[in-house]
Amino acid sequence: MDPSSKGRPQTPQYDPTITDKVIAATGPNAHPRLAQVMPSLVRHLHDFAREVNLTVAEWTAAVDMINECGKMSDDRRNETQLLCDIIGLESLVDEITSKMLATSMSETPSAILGPFYRQDAPLLSNGDSIVNLSPSVSWYEQAIADSAFLTGRVVSGRSGMPIKGAVVDVWHTAPNGLYEQQDESQPDMNMRGRFATDADGRYSLYALRPVAYPIPDDGPAGRLLAMLDRHPYRPGHIHFIVSASGFRTLTTQVFDDRDEYITNDSVFAVKDELVVKFKPRDGDSKALWTLEYDFVLGSQEI
Numbered sequence: 001m002d003p004s005s006k007g008r009p010q011t012p013q014y015d016p017t018i019t020d021k022v023i024a025a026t027g028p029n030a031h032p033r034l035a036q037v038m039p040s041l042v043r044h045l046h047d048f049a050r051e052v053n054l055t056v057a058e059w060t061a062a063v064d065m066i067n068e069c070g071k072m073s074d075d076r077r078n079e080t081q082l083l084c085d086i087i088g089l090e091s092l093v094d095e096i097t098s099k100m101l102a103t104s105m106s107e108t109p110s111a112i113l114g115p116f117y118r119q120d121a122p123l124l125s126n127g128d129s130i131v132n133l134s135p136s137v138s139w140y141e142q143a144i145a146d147s148a149f150l151t152g153r154v155v156s157g158r159s160g161m162p163i164k165g166a167v168v169d170v171w172h173t174a175p176n177g178l179y180e181q182q183d184e185s186q187p188d189m190n191m192r193g194r195f196a197t198d199a200d201g202r203y204s205l206y207a208l209r210p211v212a213y214p215i216p217d218d219g220p221a222g223r224l225l226a227m228l229d230r231h232p233y234r235p236g237h238i239h240f241i242v243s244a245s246g247f248r249t250l251t252t253q254v255f256d257d258r259d260e261y262i263t264n265d266s267v268f269a270v271k272d273e274l275v276v277k278f279k280p281r282d283g284d285s286k287a288l289w290t291l292e293y294d295f296v297l298g299s300q301e302i
């Protein structure tokens, strides 16, 4: 017997008509999309509650948790989103959305935006570095060891042709696992930049091989992870938003294949096509590694 059902009735008889009554309460002038999705939501929620014999105490704990998430969220932290992320909901919704809008099979898969994107990253030239490195930081040596040249092309999924003037917006953490807005020791907008592709559709920049880091785990989402005996780590990743006129904007991440968490992402964002291999780079005093990665964009829906 499942220990969680100890002391609870094995074949409870709950009044099943409540579900149909709630659904039938929807009026004729309901918002059309809500009229479509709410019956399904209500049915799944009610079935869930009946299946696990959900008690008032448990439901109250869940309501308190969601309230706490809302109270601690602001423009620097989104705890409710984090809660969705650790149960895979944002990754699932991201996959549904990008597959619904896909116009070709070859498009680079999307991945979730995550909570640390900042608009208006510096506009840089191809070949520039997004890394502002001071010898005084504790992670200086690791930044040298992980120095990397990133390059690739942005191409059309439909024609395979390179796209000139596409904007590659890129961001990642420092080797201490912190994004610049989480970290007093980094200058504003460090490890962030925007690059426009050249006539061959090519972007290039200096950055760092990414490191694994824990999602913020000092709130309700972190408590839930601990209660589920789960770790908070994300595999090392680099975020990208790739946009070009006439094409669907691609939000994605690439994951370094050296990372031990690659098969065990706390927010379930890894996809095979997004796992990359950095290669040793010879003869470049600015980088010890190279990554070549092409982005394939879908066409804009009309």
Ligand code: DHB
Pocket: 081, 082, 085, 112, 113, 114, 115, 116, 215, 216, 234, 267
């Ligand atoms: C999440 C995503 C990230 O890319 C990140 O760096 C931290 C957290 C998230 O999905 O919650």
Ligand code: FE
Pocket: 114, 116, 237, 239
């Ligand atoms: Fe991230």
